[in-house]
Amino acid sequence: MSATLEHPSAQGWRAQLQLTFARRAGRTRIVERQHRGPLLVQRPFYPEEDVCHAYIVHPPGGVVGGDELALNVDVRDGAHALITTPAAAKFYRSNGRTARQQQLLRSHDTALEWLPQESIFYPEAKVRSTTRIELSAGAKFIGWEIACLGLPARRQQFIAGELHLHLELWVDGTPLLIDRLRIAEGNQWGLGGHEAIGTMVAYPATRAMVDAVRELTPTGVETGVTLVDKTLICRALAAQGEPIKQAFIENWQTLRPQLLDRAATPPRIWAT
Template identity: 75%
Template sequence: MQRPFYPEGDVCHAYIVHPPGGVVGGDELQLHVETGNDAHALLTTPAAAKFYRSDGRTARQEQILRADGATLEWLPQESIFYPDARVRSVTRIELSARARFIGWEIACLGLPARKQPFDRGELRLHLELWEAGAPLLIDRLRISGNTGWGLSGHESIGTLLAYPATRATVDAVRNVQPPNVELGVTLVDNVLVCRALAAQAEPIKRAFVEAWKTLRPSLLERPAVPPRIWAT
């Protein structure tokens, strides 16, 4: 992790540096984040994470994010899964009472710009959100390159979560209408769930940033201050 920045005074912006050469089969990555009482942390990454083709071994990633009476924003760049990659990735967000959270995960399947679809390999992508020890969202996605799956030809997918949300915040995000991306927004157990599909990851990132700018003032009572690494 690079040194923290404080462009908002009391909010810590931290940049998590991914492996510069990317991730290959057999690698194991673990990230554990603890956000303490009344703290506010915004975490992002300087670039996309790359999961390269495998020789048969599985790359494993575990990300455990905890907010104990705190505010946590998890805003990483996308993950790119190369053809022939074999990956098991688990992201688990654990919130206590009074915690607030906005976060997303974006996956690019294959290399659309190079006309290289994810037609070989296997991905198991798990996303979980818990509050006070109870599950609010358990998401399991398994993608196998040699079987059909119903994304209507889209090669990038994303999920944005916000908690605690209301019907008003859902309606506000539904008014975000970015180009070249399909969005669906629902409210489940006070969790705003926004799903996105697009031909590439960039439109989803733009859509999620616009949704974040809409959510942050109402949910976190702060104006949106983008991490300066996004501008480099």
């Protein structure tokens, strides 16, 4: 299904994107692509020959109160997909309405890498965002979410607004990670005064992978790494999002050869 962009209604944009990846003729391809509204994917890239690199694009460039975005990704049939974004996602000040984002990522005995750039939540934004990852026991996954609160470079703190940020990881119907973060009216309890927070997940992980990540020494960021139920979880805090992103990229470069038996090949869009 394809659709032309329409002007937003009084309630805001409604945008949906459905992508299905499958292995065909020796490489991963997008075998199904449906979109409605301003959420789409650029043409697939193949810097690794058989792995499909896909860039999710939101043409308006930012999300406002009343907007609703829905992303559904399904990876199957021996495919290997790497998904990222060309720029940071921006959630602007609300006019009283709530912006909503729902992302469902499924991998069936395949490999999925979810490496979006950071989300920036402007002061007075009102956002509910959920990312749910559903894996089969034979799947392999590396991914992260990075949230930047306010605009630290402009000295604009997130002292008003409301965020509900949810991150879930399920394997064969069993929850391995249920993360709930709520920030309202400047209440950032537990962040130690930091303005950026990130969570990185890798599955299935080993103690050797955890040790390898712990040996890294990122600058400008505080990190903690755990291993529970074969799930590596790295949490990060920093004054801004960039140090977290660089730390997670370094983690990915370390983990990818061990988990996916591939050297890390950064998406080309990261260099632009």
